[in-house]
Amino acid sequence: MEGRPLLSLSPALIPNLTIIPTPSYSSLSHSSCLLFRKSHVVTVRTSLRTSTFTLDEALHKPNNNSNNSSSMLPKIDKSGRFCSPRAARELALSIIYASCLQGSDPVRLFEKRMNIRREPGYEFDKASLLEYNPMSFGGPPVTVQTLEEADELLLSDEKESAIEAEVLAAPPKLVYSKLILRFARKLLVAVMDKWDSHVLVIDRVAPPNWKDEPGSRILELCVLHLAMSEITVLGTRHQIVINEAVDLAKRFCDGSAPRTINGCLRTFVNGLEETGLNPALGKQKVVT
Numbered sequence: 001m002e003g004r005p006l007l008s009l010s011p012a013l014i015p016n017l018t019i020i021p022t023p024s025y026s027s028l029s030h031s032s033c034l035l036f037r038k039s040h041v042v043t044v045r046t047s048l049r050t051s052t053f054t055l056d057e058a059l060h061k062p063n064n065n066s067n068n069s070s071s072m073l074p075k076i077d078k079s080g081r082f083c084s085p086r087a088a089r090e091l092a093l094s095i096i097y098a099s100c101l102q103g104s105d106p107v108r109l110f111e112k113r114m115n116i117r118r119e120p121g122y123e124f125d126k127a128s129l130l131e132y133n134p135m136s137f138g139g140p141p142v143t144v145q146t147l148e149e150a151d152e153l154l155l156s157d158e159k160e161s162a163i164e165a166e167v168l169a170a171p172p173k174l175v176y177s178k179l180i181l182r183f184a185r186k187l188l189v190a191v192m193d194k195w196d197s198h199v200l201v202i203d204r205v206a207p208p209n210w211k212d213e214p215g216s217r218i219l220e221l222c223v224l225h226l227a228m229s230e231i232t233v234l235g236t237r238h239q240i241v242i243n244e245a246v247d248l249a250k251r252f253c254d255g256s257a258p259r260t261i262n263g264c265l266r267t268f269v270n271g272l273e274e275t276g277l278n279p280a281l282g283k284q285k286v287v288t
Helices: 055-059 085-102 106-115 127-131 147-169 178-205 208-212 218-234 238-252 257-275
Strands: 042-044 142-144
Touching (some): 085 106, 085 178, 085 238, 106 178, 127 147, 178 218, 178 257, 218 238, 238 257
Parallel strands (some): 042 142
């Protein structure tokens, strides 16, 4: 990806980027594959006035996208591996993000992670898959009444982050079903196929502050590349793709990113429909 415009996210163009190291299951570092949500912003109150977003709500946040609480649980197949398309998109996003940091091909990086040899003695705790919640979002700042409540919230956040690190750092074959791994690879191939053309599209639809500081918006731009490629190459209905992209942004990005990504993708889809180039309008396989 070197030598491309700013929105191609070449590492050579973002020299001040800092990579946070994380646990690895092999001698090959893939710490940049891990995405971490920002911790809750905790405000301690001394009054007894009820908060609009309390500790209980922070620890037991409902899924706003569904009234069915079971949808909060990870979707595991009979082999004990993730089998939800959401998991494939999350995996693909982590690979694209890592490839941008390393200046490598995402498909090759995916294959490298698939074939890497594990360190002697490494064991993956499959119980963490049952605790992993791909529908957990950061949410607004939390107000608590005491320091004890603040500590409880921070401990909960640390536990959730540790589970995420364990799952996202594990060998993909131990975490994802074969179907999901195939879907993730299709997404990555689609991203590479459309990368150059979508760089130009993103340059038109992204807000100026994102284009002025691309090094601080790598993850958001990766979400856009992933979503646009799934719509144009795989032909998934744009409503599904946009919802998934917004959820990924809620989970891994900060501030107004989900709203901005929603706007960028809707502008992109409107442009496809105006030119008659939207593949989702024809006969296409729908991935939900």
